[in-house]
Amino acid sequence: MAELRIRVELQRASKGVEMLKLVELADQAQKLFKAVAEDVGLGAPEGVWVAEDFYNQGVGFNSSYKFTDVDPEQVAQYLHAIDTLSRLNSQTGWRADGVKPQTVVHFARLARVARDGETVRLGFLDDDDIVREWRPLEKPQAEAIIEHYEAAVEYRGMLQGRIHSLYKEVNPPYFTLRDFASSELIRCEFKPSEWAALHKALARKDGVVVVAGWVRAKRLDRSVEVMRVDRIKDVAPLDRDELSSFFGSAPGWTGDMTTDEFIDVVRRSDGED
Numbered sequence: 001m002a003e004l005r006i007r008v009e010l011q012r013a014s015k016g017v018e019m020l021k022l023v024e025l026a027d028q029a030q031k032l033f034k035a036v037a038e039d040v041g042l043g044a045p046e047g048v049w050v051a052e053d054f055y056n057q058g059v060g061f062n063s064s065y066k067f068t069d070v071d072p073e074q075v076a077q078y079l080h081a082i083d084t085l086s087r088l089n090s091q092t093g094w095r096a097d098g099v100k101p102q103t104v105v106h107f108a109r110l111a112r113v114a115r116d117g118e119t120v121r122l123g124f125l126d127d128d129d130i131v132r133e134w135r136p137l138e139k140p141q142a143e144a145i146i147e148h149y150e151a152a153v154e155y156r157g158m159l160q161g162r163i164h165s166l167y168k169e170v171n172p173p174y175f176t177l178r179d180f181a182s183s184e185l186i187r188c189e190f191k192p193s194e195w196a197a198l199h200k201a202l203a204r205k206d207g208v209v210v211v212a213g214w215v216r217a218k219r220l221d222r223s224v225e226v227m228r229v230d231r232i233k234d235v236a237p238l239d240r241d242e243l244s245s246f247f248g249s250a251p252g253w254t255g256d257m258t259t260d261e262f263i264d265v266v267r268r269s270d271g272e273d
Contacts, residue, residue, distance in 0.1 A: 002072040004042075006033070006082065007123030007131055008051075009060035010114065017059040021113065025120070026051060028110040029063060035103035036085075037065070040077045044068040053129070058118070062125065079124055086122070086135040094148045101149060101220055108145035111137035149220040157215040159186060159227060160235075162208055163201060177211065182223070188213075190229040201234040209234050 008029045010017060017025075033049050047068040051061045070078075084096040085107045094104060114120045119139075123131035164176040164185055174189040175198070188211055190198065201209045212231040217224045 001069045002075045004065040004070050004075045004078055005125050005129075006063050006079075007060060007125055008063050009121050009123065010058045011119040011121060012058040012117060014058070015056055022059060025059065025110075025113050028106070028113055032103070032106040032110050033063060033065075035100065035106045036078060036081050039099050039103055040074065040081050042068075042070065042074055042078060062129065082122060082124075083135065086137065088141065088145065090144065094145050104145055105149050105220060107137070108142040108149075111139060111142035112146070114139055151219050152216050152225060153219045154214055154216050156213075157227070158210060158212045159188075159215075159224070160208065160210045161186070162206060163198075166198075166202070177209070177227075179224070184224070186224050187226045188229045189226060190232070194229060194232050197232040197234075201232055204234060207234050 008025065010021070010025055030049050037043055037047065042065070048066055050064050050066050052064060053062045054060070081096070081099055085099065085104065088094050088096060088104065088107075095101070096104065111120050114137075119136055121134050121136040124133045124135070126132045159177060159179050159181070161177040161179045164178050166175045167173060172189045172191075174187050176185045177188050178184075179186050201207055210233050211227065211229045213227050213229040215224055215227050
């Protein structure tokens with residue numbers, strides 16, 4: 001069997017490191033290493049990342065994947081994924097084949113541990129524990145990745161749930177919807193023209209509504225921040241076939257989205273994928 005080891009180093013001119021920064025460095029490194037392991041199929045529950053062989057110029061240590069077996073091909077795949085992450089740029093769209101967006105963000109957050117005059121870098125070790133290649137994690141690159149994935153995206157969509165609270169004395173007025181897909185409370189802003197439909201929906205205790213409009217969500221995980229509602233309809237809870245039938249009876253509700261796209265994007269966490 002092979003060994004999977006990567007050196008983690010915070011380069012800095014001074015000796016030693018603040019304890020809180022050491023904790024942050026180890027925490028972010030472990031999150032990145034675990035995420036990459038899952039992406040390349042090394043998600044064994046018994047696998048543990050162990051820091052060893054510390055040295056004290058700035059701070060550095062070897063991170064070894066222990067208590068589970070890995071073969072040379074898995075090690076090569078893992079190191080290739082780390083190498084790919086280190087080469088991301090705007091031309092690649094800050095994306096890497098075989099690596100989840102959340103893993104890319106973990107990579108960027110590790111790089112952000114560094115402050116002015118510091119650099120986080122990862123080293124690929126040979127059999128004698130000598131670094132054969134360094135992969136610096138550049139701070140500007142990390143900031144661009146974070147900005148890209150934390151940006152909001154907008155798309156035409158639908159939500160199904162129950163109205164939780166109504167706030168009519170604000171501008172714009174809005175209600176919160178307990179979304180069936182995520183169980184989250186979603187802020188839904190609406191126009192005065194939707195008062196009649198909203199009143200009808202509120203008339204039934206525990207009534208279910210389907211709302212359509214423009215959704216603003218986080219790019220990284222598609223979690224919804226707010227919906228600008230332009231259609232409200234009170235309905236019984238809908239299954240997949242009923243949703244398809246409902247869409248067909250109300251052309252234009254989903255904009256450019258098909259029924260399957262809506263179900264995959266908006267109801268993805270409802271146990272149906």
